[in-house]
Amino acid sequence: MQSKITSGAMLKAMREKSPLVQCITNYVAMNIAANVLLASGASPAMVHAAEEAGEFAGIANALTINIGTLSTQWIDGMQTAAKAANAAGKPWVLDPVAHYATAFRRNAVADLLALEPTIIRGNASEIIALAGGESRGQGVDSRDPVEQAEDSARRLAERQRAVVAVTGAVDFVTDGESAVRIQGGSALMPQVTALGCSLTCLVGAFAATAPEDIFGATVAALATFAVAGEDAALGAAGPGSFSWRFLDALAAIDAETLDARARVSVA
Ligand SMILES: Nc1ncnc2c1ncn2[C@@H]1O[C@H](COP(=O)(O)OP(=O)(O)OP(=O)(O)O)[C@@H](O)[C@H]1O
Numbered sequence: 639m640q641s642k643i644t645s646g647a648m649l650k651a652m653r654e655k656s657p658l659v660q661c662i663t664n665y666v667a668m669n670i671a672a673n674v675l676l677a678s679g680a681s682p683a684m685v686h687a688a689e690e691a692g693e694f695a696g697i698a699n700a701l702t703i704n705i706g707t708l709s710t711q712w713i714d715g716m717q718t719a720a721k722a723a724n725a726a727g728k729p730w731v732l733d734p735v736a737h738y739a740t741a742f743r744r745n746a747v748a749d750l751l752a753l754e755p756t757i758i759r760g761n762a763s764e765i766i767a768l769a770g771g772e773s774r775g776q777g778v779d780s781r782d783p784v785e786q787a788e789d790s791a792r793r794l795a796e797r798q799r800a801v802v803a804v805t806g807a808v809d810f811v812t813d814g815e816s817a818v819r820i821q822g823g824s825a826l827m828p829q830v831t832a833l834g835c836s837l838t839c840l841v842g843a844f845a846a847t848a849p850e851d852i853f854g855a856t857v858a859a860l861a862t863f864a865v866a867g868e869d870a871a872l873g874a875a876g877p878g879s880f881s882w883r884f885l886d887a888l889a890a891i892d893a894e895t896l897d898a899r900a901r902v903s904v905a
C-alpha cells in the first residue's frame with residue numbers, strides 16, 4: 639500500500655503532534671535516542687520497569703521495544719508494555735538487536751513476535767535471521783548487505799502482518815506486498831553506536847502520528863534519517879563530529895527539504 643501523503647507532510651504532522659513515545663531501549667541507546675527524538679520534534683520517555691511500563695503504554699502515543707541490553711526484569715516490562723499497547727490500539731515497534739546471538743535473546747524475541755509488533759526495524763543480519771535464514775551478524779553489528787535481506791523482509795512482513803524496515807547502506811521497507819528502497823545516509827552512521835536503535839524510536843514517533851498509514855510513516859522516518867545523515871556528513875571529521883552534527887541536521891530539516899531530497903524508489 640503506497641502512502642497518500644509525503645514524507646515531508648508526515649514530518650510536519652509529527653512535529654505538530656510532538657507524540658509521546660515510550661522507548662524501552664538499551665543502556666547504550668537511551669541518551670542518543672532521546673536526543674534524536676527531541677531534535678526531530680517528538681517527546682521521548684524511557685520507561686521500562688514492569689511495575690509501570692503497562693500503565694505508561696496507556697498514556698504514550700506509541701511504544702518501541704529494543705532488546706539490546708536484556709534482562710529477565712526488562713523482558714517483563716517489555717511484555718507488559720506490548721500487551722497494554724495492543725489493548726489500547728497503539729502502534730509498537732520491535733528492534734530485535736542481535737537476537738540470533740544467544741538462546742535468551744532468541745526466546746525473548748519469539749515471545750515478543752507473538753505479541754504482534756506493528757513494525758519490525760532491524761539491520762540486514764537481524765532481519766535475515768528473524769525470517770529463518772543464515773545471517774553473518776557479529777554481535778549487534780550487521781555483516782550482510784540489505785539486498786540480501788529483502789526476500790527475508792518480505793517473508794517476515796507477510797508472516798507477522800507487520801511493516802518490516804531493514805536498514806543499511808540502502809534501506810528497504812515492505813508490508814509484504816509493496817516495498818520501497820531509500821537511499822542516502824552516510825557510511826559514518828554505523829560508526830556511531832545506537833543510531834539504529836534511535837531510528838527505531840523515531841519510527842515510533844511517526845507511527846504515532848499516522849497510525850492509519852504505518853508503511854508511509856516508516857518510510858518517512860527512514861527518509862528523515864537518510865537526508866539528515868547526508869547533511870551531517872558534510873564537514874564531519876569523523877564519527878564524533880558526525881554525531882552532534884546529526885542532531886543539528888535532524889532539527890534543521892524541514893518538510894520541503896525532505897520532500898525535495900528524499901530518494902525513495904519502488905522496489
Ligand atoms: N553504509 C551506510 N551508508 C549510509 N547509511 C547507512 C549505512 N549504514 C547504516 N546507515 C544508516 O544508519 C542508520 C542506522 O542503521 P543501521 O543499519 O546501522 O542500524 P543498526 O545496525 O541497528 O544500528 P545500532 O544497532 O548501532 O543501533 C539508518 O538510517 C541507515 O540507513
Ligand SMILES: Cc1ncsc1CCO
Nearest residue numbers: 664666706707735778832
Ligand atoms: C553496542 C550495543 N550493545 C548492546 S545494544 C548496543 C547498541 C547498538 O545496538
Ligand SMILES: [Mg+2]
Nearest residue numbers: 735761834835
Ligand atoms: Mg540495531
